[in-house]
Amino acid sequence: LNNLYGMSLQKSDKTPEIILLLSKMMDYMLYDSDDAKVYLAKDIENLENYISIENIRQGNNALIRYTKEGEAHEQKIVPLLFLPLVENGFKHGVNELIKGAFLDVHLTITAAGVALRVKNNYKIKNEEKTDQRTGMGLANLQRRLELFYTGKHLLTVHQADVTYEAQLTIHLA
Numbered sequence: 001l002n003n004l005y006g007m008s009l010q011k012s013d014k015t016p017e018i019i020l021l022l023s024k025m026m027d028y029m030l031y032d033s034d035d036a037k038v039y040l041a042k043d044i045e046n047l048e049n050y051i052s053i054e055n056i057r058q059g060n061n062a063l064i065r066y067t068k069e070g071e072a073h074e075q076k077i078v079p080l081l082f083l084p085l086v087e088n089g090f091k092h093g094v095n096e097l098i099k100g101a102f103l104d105v106h107l108t109i110t111a112a113g114v115a116l117r118v119k120n121n122y123k124i125k126n127e128e129k130t131d132q133r134t135g136m137g138l139a140n141l142q143r144r145l146e147l148f149y150t151g152k153h154l155l156t157v158h159q160a161d162v163t164y165e166a167q168l169t170i171h172l173a
Helices: 001-009 013-032 039-058 083-094 136-148
Strands: 063-068 101-107 112-123 152-161 163-171
Touching: 001 013, 013 039, 039 063, 039 083, 039 101, 083 101, 083 112, 083 136, 083 163, 136 152, 136 163
Parallel strands: 063 101
Antiparallel strands: 101 112, 112 163, 152 163
């Protein structure tokens, strides 16, 4: 909302687009994600809206790539499982770096399940924090996965040098 406010003060031509995307996200979070499970396609649409907002906000200051393989059909999923991983990529990576920031999001959908890979670079703040990257968002995601997808998911996190990669696979079949 702060970025939207700033864009409106600058009378940016992108303001209406951001408002529409944000409206769609809020609608999803308030009404659709209240259900125990939602259509995978709707959850992916919400993720894509978030990435679009961030892409507009970042402009050309970061290389943001989003690719999707496969199509969601009638699969259902617990809502908002992908968003924390992508949000972390922006929060701890793209938003912290002044130059050379990148975020690569790759989503693969099959009849059996869905896999998300998020890779980004980040700025090392000090040596003490380099291995303490897991925050509340990731811990909350892990609890939700254990609760709803016990034995049917795999979440891995890999940190090397200045890159961070999280992969989540969920078996839906």
